[in-house]
Amino acid sequence: MPNIFETSDAASGTSTSYVLRETGKIAQGTQNAVFTTVQAHLAPGDDSDWFAIDLKAGQTYTFAAVGTFDGRGRLEDPYLKLLDQSGSLIGEDDDAGPGAYSAITFTAQTSGRYFLSVSAGEAGLTGQYGLSAVEGTKAVYDGDMAAGALLRPGVSWGTPGQPATVTYGFRDTLNNLDPEYAAEVPETFEQVTAAQMVAVEAILATYSEIANIQFERVNPDGYTDDASMLFSNYFSTTDGAGAYAYFPGSDASDRWEGDVWLNTNSVSKEELPNGSYSHFAVMHEIGHAVGLHHPGDYNASPDIDITYEAFAQYREDTQQYSVMSYFDESNADGSLGFGAFPDTLMLHDILALQQLYGANTSTRSGDTTYGFNSTEGGVYDFSQAMPHALTLWDAGGVDTIDLSGAGKVDQFVSLIDGTYSNVGGGLGNMAIAYSAVIENAIGGRGDDVVLGNAASNTLHGKAGDDTLVGGAGHDKLFGGSGNDRLDGGSSDDVLNGGAGDDSLIGGSGNDRLVGGSGNDTYTGGSGSDMFCIYNRGDAETITDFQSGFDTIAIRSEFAAFDNLTILASGADSVIKFGDNSISLLGVDAGIISQNDLAFV
Structure with a gap:
């Protein structure tokens, strides 16, 4: 979706404050840089919006302008111009397509600042549009632009946006x-x-x-x-x-x-x-x-x-x-191959249809499980057959993607709407529709990567050496067996490494980090964190303990403060009890007090 929103009208000239900047590569393993995409609105009258962009000599670029949906209407016929640093015209396009949309492919002769201008291809047209730039000869579209490409003026069974x-x-x-x-x-x-x-x-x-x-x-x-x-x-x-x-x-x-x-x-x-x-x-x-x-x-x-x-x-x-x-x-990506045709409507189809008729907000609005142990049938029940390719639309409830039965394959799961996951051995074969919220995910027996979203997520890695990353919500992360890496992200999170030598990173917020069995490494991050040592015989490491701010929780059956041994080890300190040791990196042993520990 767009990176830049035109919150105030873009200037019609070289004084524009809006700049398209490189954000990375089109896809992993490619060399072509992609730039920020813009969502803007062309006002009534003789309006034109200008955007600055820095180009490199000898590099070919493609720029595209597409009408996109909002309540004020879509700019059905954008007119795109490319201008040099002085504002002189280099190239222009009205209807290169698709439809009446615009695109320009250009090889820069000199490095420096250039400008893109968007105006109406026909007098009197107004509305929202998207603008993109990329290295290479084929444009890139964000979701709104791609939905715009699937739609044309007046082609629906009613008023756009209405049932x-x-x-x-x-x-x-x-x-x-x-x-x-x-x-x-x-x-x-x-x-x-x-x-x-x-x-x-x-x-x-x-x-x-x-x-x-x-x-x-x-x-x-x-x-x-x-x-x-x-x-x-x-x-x-x-x-x-x-x-x-x-x-x-x-x-x-x-x-x-x-x-x-x-x-x-x-x-x-x-x-x-x-x-x-x-x-x-x-x-x-x-x-x-x-x-x-x-x-x-x-x-x-x-x-x-x-x-x-x-x-x-x-x-x-x-x-x-x-x-x-x-x-x-x-x-688009040679590593992809579904081996069949899509099972469902896909990411851009769903967005376009919801713009055309409105989103169905009653579909699967309860607590739904997709994948294994599914509450749904058909393509959403992976115990019947693994999907070829599908996109999930879910209108509400507390929902789960369960991949626990996928076998010993490495899976990548993103709960972020508008993104793709690799499930059941496939690549990019499952997406979550824009505006759909799936809260929870369960991995399988492989080395999985699971990314949370802004909701309060519960993420399970299960077996394998997994990487779990929470988002902005109050997340709960469970590594399961294997040497896992857990990152809570922002907010107050609970991390449980499970069996194995795990790395737990709380992130911002007041987090609770439980290593489980194994020799674990804890990093609380900002906030007042609790490091929980609940297993015997482990050698634990805390990288950022702050005396008087963070707390180390130890099972009371293991030790009490009076029978702890606290030693200096160079610039670090070590707390010992029984067969356990806790290394506190960069902490002076002399400042550790009973107030830094809790016996539970």
């Missing part, structure tokens, strides 16, 4: 069609099968789960010619399409708007499981029927070889981000 209800059915005949439509429908029309009906209705339900669009079936017991969205089969080996659909418009049943045609040369009549092309094709075409475009300006044709290199207009135009893309996930 809609659409009738659907399974076509019975080709009778009573609008003459224009009748002239183009396939002569090989067939009714859809019972298996296809089941798949269509399940996929329609997933659309309704994430957005406020409801589908009402006409003639639930059979076929009909009287619905806004009608599903049909046809057969062709020459049209270049696995299926096709029409965008929303008139709800008259004799017209084409909203209709979906499945080519049975590609789409099975009987087998449409999750992850199959047949299931994916139905999901993709329903996307068109409710208002989603392809991310780029391309469409299936028997005469054109549509490749990512030639037709993708931004890096994220892959099926990792959208089921509306023609391109598999490996195109």
